[in-house]
Amino acid sequence: MKPIIQINNLGKTFVSKSGDVKALDCINLEIFPGEIFGIIGLSGAGKSTLVRCINFLERPTSGTVQIDGLDLGSLSSNELNIARRNMGMIFQQFNLLMQRTALDNVCFPLELSGVSKRKARERAKELLEIVGLNDKLKAYPSQLSGGQKQRVAIARALATKPNILLCDEATSALDPTTTTATLDLLKKLNQEMRLTIIIITHEMSVVEKVCNRVAIIDDSNICEMGSVNDIFANPKSEAAKRLVFHKKEHDIPFTSKNCYRIIFDGRSSFEPVIANVVLECKAPINIMYADTRNIDGNAVGQMVIQLPDEELAAKRILHYLNNKKIPFEEVKNFV
Amino acid sequence: MFDFELFGWGILESLYMTLGSTAIAYLIGLPLGILLIVTEQPRDTANYTTKNWIFRIIHVVLGFITNVLRSIPFVILLVFMIPITRGIVGTATGSTAAIVPLVVGAAPYIARLVESSIKEVDKGVIEAARSMGASTGQIIWKVLLPEAKPSLLIGSAIAVTTIFGYTAMAGFVGGGGLGDIGIRYGFHRYQTDIMIVTLILSIIIVQILQEVGMRLAKINDKRIN
Ligand SMILES: Nc1ncnc2c1ncn2[C@@H]1O[C@H](COP(=O)(O)OP(=O)(O)OP(=O)(O)O)[C@@H](O)[C@H]1O
Ligand SMILES: [Mg+2]
Numbered sequence: 415m416k417p418i419i420q421i422n423n424l425g426k427t428f429v430s431k432s433g434d435v436k437a438l439d440c441i442n443l444e445i446f447p448g449e450i451f452g453i454i455g456l457s458g459a460g461k462s463t464l465v466r467c468i469n470f471l472e473r474p475t476s477g478t479v480q481i482d483g484l485d486l487g488s489l490s491s492n493e494l495n496i497a498r499r500n501m502g503m504i505f506q507q508f509n510l511l512m513q514r515t516a517l518d519n520v521c522f523p524l525e526l527s528g529v530s531k532r533k534a535r536e537r538a539k540e541l542l543e544i545v546g547l548n549d550k551l552k553a554y555p556s557q558l559s560g561g562q563k564q565r566v567a568i569a570r571a572l573a574t575k576p577n578i579l580l581c582d583e584a585t586s587a588l589d590p591t592t593t594t595a596t597l598d599l600l601k602k603l604n605q606e607m608r609l610t611i612i613i614i615t616h617e618m619s620v621v622e623k624v625c626n627r628v629a630i631i632d633d634s635n636i637c638e639m640g641s642v643n644d645i646f647a648n649p650k651s652e653a654a655k656r657l658v659f660h661k662k663e664h665d666i667p668f669t670s671k672n673c674y675r676i677i678f679d680g681r682s683s684f685e686p687v688i689a690n691v692v693l694e695c696k697a698p699i700n701i702m703y704a705d706t707r708n709i710d711g712n713a714v715g716q717m718v719i720q721l722p723d724e725e726l727a728a729k730r731i732l733h734y735l736n737n738k739k740i741p742f743e744e745v746k747n748f749v
Numbered sequence: 750m751f752d753f754e755l756f757g758w759g760i761l762e763s764l765y766m767t768l769g770s771t772a773i774a775y776l777i778g779l780p781l782g783i784l785l786i787v788t789e790q791p792r793d794t795a796n797y798t799t800k801n802w803i804f805r806i807i808h809v810v811l812g813f814i815t816n817v818l819r820s821i822p823f824v825i826l827l828v829f830m831i832p833i834t835r836g837i838v839g840t841a842t843g844s845t846a847a848i849v850p851l852v853v854g855a856a857p858y859i860a861r862l863v864e865s866s867i868k869e870v871d872k873g874v875i876e877a878a879r880s881m882g883a884s885t886g887q888i889i890w891k892v893l894l895p896e897a898k899p900s901l902l903i904g905s906a907i908a909v910t911t912i913f914g915y916t917a918m919a920g921f922v923g924g925g926g927l928g929d930i931g932i933r934y935g936f937h938r939y940q941t942d943i944m945i946v947t948l949i950l951s952i953i954i955v956q957i958l959q960e961v962g963m964r965l966a967k968i969n970d971k972r973i974n
Binding site for chain 2: 429430431469471491492494495496497498501502503505507509510511512513514522523525526527554555556567570571580
């Protein structure tokens with residue numbers, strides 16, 4: 415399949431009086447039609463800059479961005495404006511026109527592209543119905559809740575029938591319930607319209623809920639990329655581990671040595687692994703921490719166990735895990 | 750004591766000068782304010798193209814002219830403008846003639862008011878419009894002006910009351926209006942009663958102009974209910 419978005423050697427350096435800031439460095443990325451692609455990273459990693467380079471709100475300092483094979487860098491500003499109609503974008507702060515009703519906000523991009531007022535209204539009504547706001551057509555943004563505002567923004571972003579939707583922290587200003595509802599809506603749009611969605615977030619739970627693939631961006635670089643399944647089950651880079659495991663391990667109150675992290679892929683989490691280990695090796699195991707979850711129908715997750723102090727028993731257990739091909743790694747300084 | 754004809758004409762002349770010059774000053778100040786916004790360039794010159802430089806030069810020149818005009822005291826501008834006014838209107842006295850210096854004094858002031866109103870528009874909204882492929886013209890007409898409308902209306906209330914104050918000074922050069930009455934009767938002939946009436950009428954007119962502007966702004970603002 416041909417990628418719908420192809421980014422090659424993309425770099426962006428901001429020049430300012432206080433020195434140059436390298437926000438992105440040699441980013442390579444391919445996103446395919448119909449994907450929900452997550453881009454995750456800590457604050458300041460360069461996520462917003464990356465997504466703003468995809469529709470050229472920010473002009474890259476080096477490299478190319480191709481949308482459907484079209485190199486955005488080669489376009490005149492007029493052509494670029496037309497290309498942008500194929501890419502909707504939603505934001506953390508919604509960015510609705512405060513002096514326009516919900517309906518007129520959705521009409522806005524249609525007016526820009528020269529659609530007649532009557533046709534624009536028809537289409538806007540359809541869209542507001544899809545996002546579940548047909549009772550709020552005449553409401554101004556100040557009369558809507560955060561979740562409703564984001565729905566209007568989604569309807570507006572889809573008005574010109576784009577193939578791509580860019581979401582920059584679109585759920586970061588919403589509460590957990592509204593976040594879930596908004597993500598469900600995005601997933602529905604993805605499935606029903608074959609919309610390609612790029613989701614920027616700093617929350618792993620967002621990626622986990624809707625994304626197929628994810629890129630982890632750390633300090634201007636993509637340090638890891640792959641299916642959500644793989645990265646959750648077995649994060650390799652430091653940044654990925656930090657994002658996947660980080661917070662939870664801090665919740666655990668006591669220090670200990672001799673700790674191992676067992677990683678479950680979909681298969682092994684349905685086996686009573688721990689019970690079998692204990693029975694086979696006849697040695698006690700202390701479960702320090704466990705977290706498994708359902709991703710795309712597969713159970714994946716991790717468990718941190720503490721092995722007995724007796725060296726022989728510990729070796730037996732590790733040997734057993736090896737034999738059963740259950741991935742594990744030692745966790746040092748487990749706090 | 751209350752001479753209806755005298756004060757009636759005075760009020761009409763004052764309003765004529767105020768509203769007339771405000772209207773013309775907006776025709777100049779509004780585009781000027783927009784131009785100041787559009788030509789504003791990022792401070793960092795590293796990635797400047799020729800277009801950036803042209804815009805920057807326009808911005809600096811317009812900003813400079815605006816500031817110079819704004820720093821001339823209005824009484825001095827009035828006198829200085831007399832030959833120019835004569836050239837345009839044919840005479841330098843009377844209400845219509847007074848409109849010329851009033852416009853020259855008010856337009857740069859209005860340009861700055863417009864500029865600051867437009868600057869209040871949320872950057873995120875402008876960015877959203879850009880992401881939808883809006884051209885610069887569309888951003889001005891469909892985003893900046895409508896979104897800044899309440900603030901622009903408040904600005905116009907401030908402008909119109911300030912210009913009303915200027916029209917009183919225009920009385921000095923024979924512009925007519927309430928200011929003229931105040932100077933001729935109250936100042937030169939020591940008729941304190943006429944001075945007081947002029948004063949009260951001025952206060953009432955300013956209050957009304959101010960109130961109308963603020964109400965309009967409020968009705969037009971959909972952010973608060
Ligand atoms: N216009 C700008 N001028 C100068 N530096 C900038 C500009 N925009 C972003 N940066 C810098 O680029 C880096 C990446 O910023 P970016 O906004 O992409 O981060 P982010 O990953 O989106 O962070 P967050 O999660 O906080 O939104 C930061 O160091 C930031 O300070
Ligand atoms: Mg960001």
